[in-house]
Amino acid sequence: MAAPILNIGASEAEVSAQLCDLVISKANAAIKERGIFTFGVSGGSAAKFLCNGLPQASTDWSKWRIFFCDERLVPFSDPECTYAFYKANLMSKVPISEDYFFALNSELPVAEAAADYENKVRSVFPEGIPRFDVLSLGMGPDGHTCSLFPGHPLLKEASKIYAPISDSPKPPPQRVTLTYPVINNAACCVFASCGASKADIVQQVLEGKSDEPLPAARVRPTNGEVIWILDKAAAGKLQAAL
Numbered sequence: 001m002a003a004p005i006l007n008i009g010a011s012e013a014e015v016s017a018q019l020c021d022l023v024i025s026k027a028n029a030a031i032k033e034r035g036i037f038t039f040g041v042s043g044g045s046a047a048k049f050l051c052n053g054l055p056q057a058s059t060d061w062s063k064w065r066i067f068f069c070d071e072r073l074v075p076f077s078d079p080e081c082t083y084a085f086y087k088a089n090l091m092s093k094v095p096i097s098e099d100y101f102f103a104l105n106s107e108l109p110v111a112e113a114a115a116d117y118e119n120k121v122r123s124v125f126p127e128g129i130p131r132f133d134v135l136s137l138g139m140g141p142d143g144h145t146c147s148l149f150p151g152h153p154l155l156k157e158a159s160k161i162y163a164p165i166s167d168s169p170k171p172p173p174q175r176v177t178l179t180y181p182v183i184n185n186a187a188c189c190v191f192a193s194c195g196a197s198k199a200d201i202v203q204q205v206l207e208g209k210s211d212e213p214l215p216a217a218r219v220r221p222t223n224g225e226v227i228w229i230l231d232k233a234a235a236g237k238l239q240a241a242l
């Protein structure tokens with residue numbers, strides 16, 4: 001298990017550019033090697049960072065297979081719907097087929113929606129624990145990542161690819177999330193976080209010592225890398241950045 005790699009950008013725009021450059025270079029390498037790029041995307045600020053730079057990518061979009069690291073169980077018309085954000089800010093700008101940007105069926109009850117989404121993942125990863133080329137992750141001010149929240153029983157979920165959650169402390173309450181066995185089987189997990197409001201939690205996750213690590217600190221792929229891309233404000237309390 002490799003130690004996290006830390007990259008610090010001068011500004012949010014630089015963080016966004018570094019994240020997009022990393023994803024595009026991993027995508028083009030995977031496509032060259034295996035003819036396919038499997039990518040997990042998050043909502044919140046990470047979605048904005050990706051949508052700033054990915055539309056300019058020089059890549060073969062027909063080879064990308066995009067899934068959600070987590071998604072909220074709300075209709076496409078709801079402003080909280082992450083799929084709708086990517087549809088407006090990425091899918092409308094690049095030639096990726098809707099068949100390969102896998103949406104959550106928000107008309108199903110949450111447990112069925114998670115099982116249905118798991119079947120979609122199985123269309124690309126027919127067996128075993130899926131190994132995504134890249135998971136683009138965000139971290140909330142409480143240290144959550146995907147929809148895995150501090151102290152929640154889902155931190156221990158070990159049998160599902162995607163788990164339903166109906167009591168998310170951050171609204172909306174019903175969501176579907178990747179689980180740790182899949183997250184920690186990825187080839188690359190990349191966090192992008194910006195702003196002084198994230199500085200304390202970034203410091204706790206990257207330099208804190210606890211018997212109960214925060215959800216973002218549990219992202220440690222056994223045979224992959226973890227990269228953190230931060231702006232100066234988010235990295236402001238790290239000893240490693242001094």
Ligand SMILES: O=C1O[C@H](COP(=O)(O)O)[C@@H](O)[C@H](O)[C@H]1O
Binds near residue numbers: 043
């Ligand atoms: O609710 C969510 O929050 C996290 C963190 O979002 P951020 O805006 O604080 O970066 C996000 O990664 C996750 O996908 C989303 O559902």
